[in-house]
Amino acid sequence: MKCQYRATLLVAVMLAGCTDDIGVSTRTGAPSANPLLQDWDTPFGVPPFDRIESDHYLPAIRVGMAEQKDEIAAIIANPDEPTFANTIEALESSGRTYAKVRNAFGAVNSAHSDDITKETAKIIAPESSAHRDDIRLNASLFERIKQVYDGRGDLDLDAQQRRLLEETYKTFLRSGINLDGASQVRLRDINAERATLTTAFRENLLNETNDFELLVTDRADLGDLPVSLVALAAEEAERRGHECECWAFTLQRPSINPFLQYSPNRELRKKMYDGYAMRGDNDNDADNKETLSRIVQLRAERAALMGFRNHAEFVLTERMAERPELVYELLDRIWAPALRVAKEERAARQEMMDADGIDGALQGWDWRYYTEKVRKAEYDFDDEELRPYFEVNAVRDGVFELANRLFGLRFERRTDIPRWHPDQQVFEVSEADGSHIAILYMDFFARESKRGGAWMNALRTQSKLGGDVTPIVTNNFNFPAPTAESPSLLSLGEASILFHEFGHALHGMLSDVTYRSLAGTGTSRDFVEFPSQVMENWISEPEVLRLFARHYQTGEVIPEDTIEKITASRTFNQGFATVEYMAASYLDMAFHTRDSSEAVDPRAFEDAAMADIGLLDEIIPRYRSTYFSHIFAGGYSAGYYSYLWSEVLDADAFQAFKETSLLDTDTAARYREHILSKGNTRPGMELYINFRGRPPLIEPLLERRGLN
Ligand SMILES: [Zn+2]
Numbered sequence: 001m002k003c004q005y006r007a008t009l010l011v012a013v014m015l016a017g018c019t020d021d022i023g024v025s026t027r028t029g030a031p032s033a034n035p036l037l038q039d040w041d042t043p044f045g046v047p048p049f050d051r052i053e054s055d056h057y058l059p060a061i062r063v064g065m066a067e068q069k070d071e072i073a074a075i076i077a078n079p080d081e082p083t084f085a086n087t088i089e090a091l092e093s094s095g096r097t098y099a100k101v102r103n104a105f106g107a108v109n110s111a112h113s114d115d116i117t118k119e120t121a122k123i124i125a126p127e128s129s130a131h132r133d134d135i136r137l138n139a140s141l142f143e144r145i146k147q148v149y150d151g152r153g154d155l156d157l158d159a160q161q162r163r164l165l166e167e168t169y170k171t172f173l174r175s176g177i178n179l180d181g182a183s184q185v186r187l188r189d190i191n192a193e194r195a196t197l198t199t200a201f202r203e204n205l206l207n208e209t210n211d212f213e214l215l216v217t218d219r220a221d222l223g224d225l226p227v228s229l230v231a232l233a234a235e236e237a238e239r240r241g242h243e244c245e246c247w248a249f250t251l252q253r254p255s256i257n258p259f260l261q262y263s264p265n266r267e268l269r270k271k272m273y274d275g276y277a278m279r280g281d282n283d284n285d286a287d288n289k290e291t292l293s294r295i296v297q298l299r300a301e302r303a304a305l306m307g308f309r310n311h312a313e314f315v316l317t318e319r320m321a322e323r324p325e326l327v328y329e330l331l332d333r334i335w336a337p338a339l340r341v342a343k344e345e346r347a348a349r350q351e352m353m354d355a356d357g358i359d360g361a362l363q364g365w366d367w368r369y370y371t372e373k374v375r376k377a378e379y380d381f382d383d384e385e386l387r388p389y390f391e392v393n394a395v396r397d398g399v400f401e402l403a404n405r406l407f408g409l410r411f412e413r414r415t416d417i418p419r420w421h422p423d424q425q426v427f428e429v430s431e432a433d434g435s436h437i438a439i440l441y442m443d444f445f446a447r448e449s450k451r452g453g454a455w456m457n458a459l460r461t462q463s464k465l466g467g468d469v470t471p472i473v474t475n476n477f478n479f480p481a482p483t484a485e486s487p488s489l490l491s492l493g494e495a496s497i498l499f500h501e502f503g504h505a506l507h508g509m510l511s512d513v514t515y516r517s518l519a520g521t522g523t524s525r526d527f528v529e530f531p532s533q534v535m536e537n538w539i540s541e542p543e544v545l546r547l548f549a550r551h552y553q554t555g556e557v558i559p560e561d562t563i564e565k566i567t568a569s570r571t572f573n574q575g576f577a578t579v580e581y582m583a584a585s586y587l588d589m590a591f592h593t594r595d596s597s598e599a600v601d602p603r604a605f606e607d608a609a610m611a612d613i614g615l616l617d618e619i620i621p622r623y624r625s626t627y628f629s630h631i632f633a634g635g636y637s638a639g640y641y642s643y644l645w646s647e648v649l650d651a652d653a654f655q656a657f658k659e660t661s662l663l664d665t666d667t668a669a670r671y672r673e674h675i676l677s678k679g680n681t682r683p684g685m686e687l688y689i690n691f692r693g694r695p696p697l698i699e700p701l702l703e704r705r706g707l708n
Pocket of ligand 1: 500504529532
């Protein structure tokens with residue numbers, strides 16, 4: 001259901017080794033020949049993707065780091081008294097080359113990696129970590145920052161300047177600047193090792209995902225799988241060199257989910273399900289158990305060094321939730337009703353399976369299959385009926401149209417802008433009066449070079465310090481690719497993901513602040529899913545569906561009775577969806593509220609954590625530990641609950657539109673002003689209250705999920 005938002009941070013340190021076997025470090029000479037280090041003489045200053053080769057990144061990132069080192073040295077060497085401008089703003093302005101090259105690299109390595117970028121990621125992870133520690137553990141630099149901070153009462157700072165000063169100061173404290181020498185040395189080692197482990201976790205997962213294949217040779221085993229996905233599986237088989245009338249299924253979402261929903265072959269469903277659920281847990285070279293256990297240990301050790309009981313407490317002081325108890329309070333409030341509904345759903349699916357003449361208990365690999373049967377029986381509705389109305393470009397146009405009605409934005413396709421893959425679509429985004437706002441890249445289709453999930457990242461963050469810098473953002477998805485027979489047709493769930501990521505993109509594009517480190521999506525993790533999730537509300541509204549959902553062949557607008565079925569089945573299977581998501585949230589919290597830095601056995605730990613909450617055997621957490629990249633290779637550790645936390649905000653915020661009208665431009669203008677434009681210039685709750693006039697209520701969320 002959800003995406004993953006990722007700041008393109010390349011985390012941390014180890015061997016600054018060379019890797020001549022793939023030639024990564026062979027092109028270190030002559031920066032003049034490296035397009036990353038020349039002026040980006042492209043439309044809107046986008047990265048010159050048409051001229052960048054994979055082996056340009058490593059030397060350019062290193063040049064960027066060296067450049068920033070010099071800039072930091074200059075700040076420290078400044079003979080003048082430290083001031084806000086010569087210290088805080090100077091630090092804020094440093095590392096521009098590093099940031100822009102690193103952002104481009106992070107985006108490409110996530111969405112279109114090759115052996116060279118993967119190797120580069122491994123090398124650069126510890127180097128970036130060391131670089132960051134060199135800055136944040138620099139006592140002379142901090143001395144200047146502290147002087148400015150201590151004298152802040154006498155400075156005539158505006159609200160954003162004050163916020164930047166406070167955030168900068170806090171960042172240094174949280175990075176360990178006040179620890180003694182020996183602790184700092186240990187902290188650096190921890191950071192370096194974490195960075196390397198994180199990179200390994202991500203690579204193992206990509207390898208495990210790509211290695212799996214299920215080859216189906218009997219057409220009957222495909223059941224009612226939609227024609228467009230049958231064609232996709234046939235092309236996949238051909239691409240993989242199978243010369244037979246056969247269909248290849250993979251662990252990528254567009255492949256696995258429909259297979260589990262439609263294949264009547266129980267044995268094959270089990271193979272597919274196990275293949276997915278065991279990724280990183282196969283006791284092979286790509287096993288992630290030891291990796292994640294070590295990550296958990298290191299996080300606990302760091303928290304202890306920093307004076308916190310555990311990692312969650314350390315992380316949450318910077319989040320809206322503030323402390324683990326408040327996270328659990330929200331989770332526990334919703335868990336019981338969700339579990340109750342899931343049990344009712346289980347009974348209905350078991351009944352359907354019994355009626356099918358299958359003996360025994362429903363299993364995990366049966367859930368989705370019988371869910372479709374129940375849906376059909378209860379609502380005379382098949383999720384797949386919708387796909388023809390959700391051709392990917394139509395959905396894209398739908399969200400553009402929505403942004404136009406709400407905010408007056410315009411989107412113009414540009415074909416003159418360099419891309420990292422020919423599938424990418426690039427748009428210039430403008431205000432109603434035609435003034436330029438941003439560049440938006442959209443990369444829709446699954447491929448082996450792309451990691452799983454959906455995400456947004458910024459190639460360039462909005463800022464005004466030293467001149468107007470407009471944002472460049474990307475949206476990335478794993479939707480089914482078009483085939484010779486069919487365009488890319490989305491399910492309602494996939495279409496919602498498009499709206500979700502576009503919400504993150506809006507947050508980045510409509511940012512209107514002075515400092516880049518306070519801009520756009522650089523906000524608290526449990527707030528950042530609010531602007532994305534709120535967009536999902538619109539997609540299933542009849543008024544909005546009529547705007548864009550047209551049959552890709554006939555152009556017919558989605559029929560009213562289909563819209564009625566969508567509305568009627570809105571809370572269908574929400575017990576399952578809520579429970580599988582929340583189980584992963586509890587698992588994340590369990591790993592990160594351990595007060596000890598002893599090693600864990602991930603399998604046993606996960607089993608115990610799931611037994612604790614009474615998870616049903618037929619449901620596994622949305623992410624099991626060994627492929628939980630949100631928390632082991634992304635920024636969501638002790639933070640996977642954020643989607644639910646943000647959902648309280650988004651459900652309540654959407655009520656503001658319902659109270660006026662869904663396309664109310666005044667409410668939209670207030671939403672843009674108080675939320676989308678503000679980045680991290682104020683705490684999330686304060687922004688929310690400015691928009692809504694009061695704190696959020698939880699009732700709209702319970703009602704939406706059918707849990708009230
Ligand atoms: Zn998101």
